[in-house]
Amino acid sequence: MLRWSFELLDSSDQPLGALDGVDQQNGGRADIVAQSPLGGSGNLIMDHRGRDIDWMKHRVQAVFHDGDTSWPVGTYLLSSPKEKHSSTTLGYEIGLLTKMNIPAEDTVDERFSMAVGAPVIPAVVGLLESTGETRIAVTPGDAVRTSEYTAPAGTSKLKIINDLLTGAGYWALWCDGSGQFRVEPYVDPAKRPVAFEFVHGEHSLHMPEWDREQDMSSVPNRIVLVTRGDEDAEGLVGVAVNTDPSSPYSYVNRGNRWIGPEAETVEAETQAVIDQLAARKLADAMNPVARLNVTHAMLNLNPNDLVGFTPEDGVRRLATVQRMSMAFAPFTDIDAEWREVL
Amino acid sequence: MVTNIGFDRGHPYVEEGADEGELRLVGPRLDVTSTAARAVAFTLERSIDGGTTWEPVLAETISGTGANLTDYESLSYGDTLYRAVAFTTEGATAETTITVPSRSGALWLSGGAAFGDTARLPLNPEVSLTAGRERVAKRYAGRSFPVAYVGEALNRTFTVSGMVTDRTFMEETATPNELVALSQSDSAVFLFRDPDGRRVYGVIGDISMPRQSAAENADGWLGIWGVNFTLTETSKEA
Numbered sequence: 107m108l109r110w111s112f113e114l115l116d117s118s119d120q121p122l123g124a125l126d127g128v129d130q131q132n133g134g135r136a137d138i139v140a141q142s143p144l145g146g147s148g149n150l151i152m153d154h155r156g157r158d159i160d161w162m163k164h165r166v167q168a169v170f171h172d173g174d175t176s177w178p179v180g181t182y183l184l185s186s187p188k189e190k191h192s193s194t195t196l197g198y199e200i201g202l203l204t205k206m207n208i209p210a211e212d213t214v215d216e217r218f219s220m221a222v223g224a225p226v227i228p229a230v231v232g233l234l235e236s237t238g239e240t241r242i243a244v245t246p247g248d249a250v251r252t253s254e255y256t257a258p259a260g261t262s263k264l265k266i267i268n269d270l271l272t273g274a275g276y277w278a279l280w281c282d283g284s285g286q287f288r289v290e291p292y293v294d295p296a297k298r299p300v301a302f303e304f305v306h307g308e309h310s311l312h313m314p315e316w317d318r319e320q321d322m323s324s325v326p327n328r329i330v331l332v333t334r335g336d337e338d339a340e341g342l343v344g345v346a347v348n349t350d351p352s353s354p355y356s357y358v359n360r361g362n363r364w365i366g367p368e369a370e371t372v373e374a375e376t377q378a379v380i381d382q383l384a385a386r387k388l389a390d391a392m393n394p395v396a397r398l399n400v401t402h403a404m405l406n407l408n409p410n411d412l413v414g415f416t417p418e419d420g421v422r423r424l425a426t427v428q429r430m431s432m433a434f435a436p437f438t439d440i441d442a443e444w445r446e447v448l
Numbered sequence: 449m450v451t452n453i454g455f456d457r458g459h460p461y462v463e464e465g466a467d468e469g470e471l472r473l474v475g476p477r478l479d480v481t482s483t484a485a486r487a488v489a490f491t492l493e494r495s496i497d498g499g500t501t502w503e504p505v506l507a508e509t510i511s512g513t514g515a516n517l518t519d520y521e522s523l524s525y526g527d528t529l530y531r532a533v534a535f536t537t538e539g540a541t542a543e544t545t546i547t548v549p550s551r552s553g554a555l556w557l558s559g560g561a562a563f564g565d566t567a568r569l570p571l572n573p574e575v576s577l578t579a580g581r582e583r584v585a586k587r588y589a590g591r592s593f594p595v596a597y598v599g600e601a602l603n604r605t606f607t608v609s610g611m612v613t614d615r616t617f618m619e620e621t622a623t624p625n626e627l628v629a630l631s632q633s634d635s636a637v638f639l640f641r642d643p644d645g646r647r648v649y650g651v652i653g654d655i656s657m658p659r660q661s662a663a664e665n666a667d668g669w670l671g672i673w674g675v676n677f678t679l680t681e682t683s684k685e686a
Contacts, residue, residue, distance in 0.1 A: 109600045130601055306590035314589035403588070403595075418589060436599035437584045 108172055108404070108436040112150070114157075115165040119181065119241055119285050125166060127155035133434030136168060136180050136202070140409030140428045143264055144210060145280055148182060148202035150434065153195045161187050166202065167285060168434065170404055177406040179432070181285025183207055205239070205281045209264040212237045218266055219256040226251060226274040230289060233263050234279070244289040249274035282408065295426050295447040301411035304402060306418045312402040313439065316417060318446070320396040325355040326366035329388040333374050343369075344380030346388040355392060396446035398425055401439045404432065413444065423447075488537055494519065495529040496647060499545070502531060520563040524552040524641035553643050554621075555608060557652070557677070559635035567622035567630050569675065571611040575642055578605040604681040606640060606648065612657070614671040624657050624673050631655040631677075636686060640679045649684040652677050 110133060112125040128134075129151045136148035150166065167181045182202035190197035220229060226249045234242055251273070257266050268278045277292050304312045327348040335341035347364075348356045357364060374380035398415065407413070407427055416422040425444035432438045492506040505519060522528040531545045554570035582601040585594035612624055622630075631654065640648045655677040662671045 107598050107600055308591050310588040310590045311595075312589055314587070316589075403586070436582065436601070437586075437597055439586075 108170075110434050110436065111169045111171060111176075113167045113169065114159065115167055115181070115285075117163045117165070117238075119165065119167075121167075122164070123157075125152070125159075126157065127153040128434065129153070131435055134199075134202070135431065135433050138180070138409050138430040140426070143268060143278060144206045145204045145409070146180070147204065148180060150182075150184075150200040150202055151197065152200070153197045159184070159187075161185075161200075165205075165285070166200075172404065178283040178285070180283050181205060181281070205285055205287070206264065206279070208237050208239055209234060209267060209279065210262055212263045213260050214257065214263060214266065216259045217256060218259075218261065220251050220254065220270070222251055222254055224251045225249070226270050227276075227289065230267050230270050230279075233267050234287060234289075237263060239287060241285060242287045242289065245291055247274060247276070247291060249276075277410070280409065295412055295424070298410075298412040298426075300414045300424070301407055301427075302405055303414040303416070304400070305414075305416045306420075311405065312400050312415075312417075314418070316398060316400040318396055318398050320394050322355070322394050324365075325394050326388065326391050327353075327355050327357050327360060328364045328366040329384045329391070330366065330369040331372045331374070331380055331384045331387070332369045333380060334371055342374055342377055342380045344372075344374065344377070344382075344384040346381065346384035348388060348392075353392075393448055397428070398423070398444040398446060400442050400444060402442060404438060404440060407440075407442075412447070415444070488535065490532050490534040492517065493531045493533075494522065495531070496523050496526065496645075498527070499529050499531075505530070508535070518564075520558055520566060521639060521647070522548060523550055523645055523647055524554070524556045525550060525643040526645040555610060555643075556639075556641040557608075557622075557627075557630065557679075558639040558641075559630050559633050559637075563639045565630055565633060565635075566620075567627055568620045569608075569610040569612065570618060570621055571613075572609075573642075574609045576607040578607070579603060602681075604648065604650075606650075606679045606681075607676070608640070608679065609674065609676045611660075612673050612675050614669070614673075615667075624671070624675075627655050627657065627675060637682060637684060638679060648679065648681050650679040650681040652679045 110128070112128050112133075114122040114125045116122055132151060134149040134151045136146065138146040148168075150168075161184045165181060165183055168179045169176050170179050180202070182204060185201040185203050187201075188199040190199060214233075220226075227244060227247045231242060231244055251270075255270065255273070257269070264279065271278055271289065275292055277288070277290050280288050282288055304310065329346045331344040333342045349358065350356045351358050353359065355365075372380065372383055374383060400415065407430065409427055409430070411427045413425055413427060414422055415425055424447040426447060427442060428445050429443035431441040489508050489510050490506075491504065491508050493502040494505045495502050505521075506517065519528075519530075526549075528548045528550065529545055530548060531543060534542045534544075552568075552570075553573075554568045555573045555575065556566060556568055558564070558566040580603045582599035582603075584597050584599075586597065587594045612622055612627065614623060616623060631652065636651065637649050638652050640646070640650065655675060657676075658674045660672050660674055662669045664670075
């Protein structure tokens with residue numbers, strides 16, 4: 107039996123009891139977005155059922171049940187309740203905000219700085235705890251700052267945390283379905299375990315319709331990098347071009363057009379270094395990302411999970427979960443957006 | 449049974465059944481009052497399934513002598529069991545179960561406070577029952593057959609029809625005017641009972657009453673009306 111349940115939580119995620127009144131067939135939606143620092147959003151459609159909800163303080167956890175197994179899909183702060191009055195009921199349409207909004211809306215009230223050699227992970231945990239959140243799962247690491255880091259007063263704590271984590275080779279901060287913050291080392295897609303294998307056939311759980319898009323038109327064939335000059339010397343300019351007739355993105359094969367982004371300012375000491383930087387950037391851009399849009403059954407997947415996908419053409423592809431969108435309805439599917447891993 | 453043995457002003461006495469009474473001093477002697485006669489409160493429960501499940505009718509009611517009750521939620525056809533449990537201040541209980549048979553061949557639709565507004569529909573009763581649970585079948589890529597899923601939402605709908613007349617010529621038969629009043633009452637939940645022993649709480653749609661024929665008599669026209677409504681089962685409590 108498939109169903110959703112909703113639990114009301116207090117401001118420290120302690121359960122206050124089931125949230126009654128959520129529309130069973132059309133209870134709203136949840137979007138989980140890996141690439142967004144806020145991790146997604148949602149909305150909830152419910153009727154007022156006597157219990158007073160403190161919109162400013164309470165939280166809601168959405169749990170999906172499939173027979174005997176269940177898993178929390180999201181733990182949300184409540185925002186902007188829209189009251190919907192009718193002759194028979196008082197309803198609410200409530201915006202759901204991920205808990206990532208807590209560090210995102212909290213700012214440092216003085217200049218934040220870390221010296222070279224300062225350990226990163228304890229600083230991140232300290233910043234997160236200063237927002238009042240205690241449910242943090244940390245993979246400890248001994249990463250230290252290799253350069254000085256400063257952020258002016260008023261900078262969002264989430265931005266600082268993510269700057270520090272990225273510099274330490276960690277994932278950006280994320281929050282799992284149960285509402286626990288996760289501080290974990292980044293794992294290259296090729297090294298992640300496959301979370302689920304979608305295979306065309308008698309055991310498949312994905313819909314036959316799927317699509318793949320690859321933005322090839324924006325692949326550059328010329329990259330220009332510059333350095334900042336000073337009063338003694340002009341800045342350096344590094345240029346890399348693709349004139350290879352066998353490359354589909356080259357100057358000749360694009361109808362004799364140069365295509366590239368605006369010049370980027372980089373740090374480079376010599377002409378050789380800046381040329382090399384430009385060449386590497388051009389090579390990186392030569393593999394345009396392919397996006398897969400697949401609809402599949404309700405499964406317990408996390409953002410950035412690696413999935414295997416073998417559709418009707420028999421070709422197995424690996425992809426990471428970028429976005430999942432689902433409805434608070436018992437028979438919901440997940441509209442997923444994946445990024446193909448080459 | 450507890451027996452107390454003691455001395456009263458120098459004379460020995462033996463007292464039986466001391467656990468069923470309250471002892472007190474009356475003048476120079478001890479007096480025992482039987483607690484069985486001193487039930488101070490009782491609860492009343494109802495069972496429409498032969499005693500398998502019990503539902504509360506009256507919560508703890510303070511009364512030494514009992515209470516009179518008209519129960520509008522009993523079966524219209526079948527045996528309804530009532531169980532009264534009396535309590536004393538000392539915590540002793542006494543239990544009585546009675547069976548109340550009812551054998552009405554009519555359909556009954558009730559609303560109002562405690563379902564006390566009741567329309568009896570004995571003429572040309574017809575009931576059509578629709579029941580189900582939400583299910584879907586999804587077709588995934590590469591499978592020969594769809595995959596079945598089941599949800600938790602249940603549906604039971606009764607489509608009811610019958611006949612009523614302008615004036616009550618059988619005892620307690622509802623008139624069109626009474627059905628109008630019932631359908632327009634501010635009840636959210638209605639109660640429907642039928643001669644198969646069903647007792648269902650639900651919401652009703654509009655009651656449709658096509659006037660079918662009429663006969664003239666000394667008091668004027670006596671209209672004969674059809675009656676149709678649909679009741680969708682809901683939980684009894686809001």
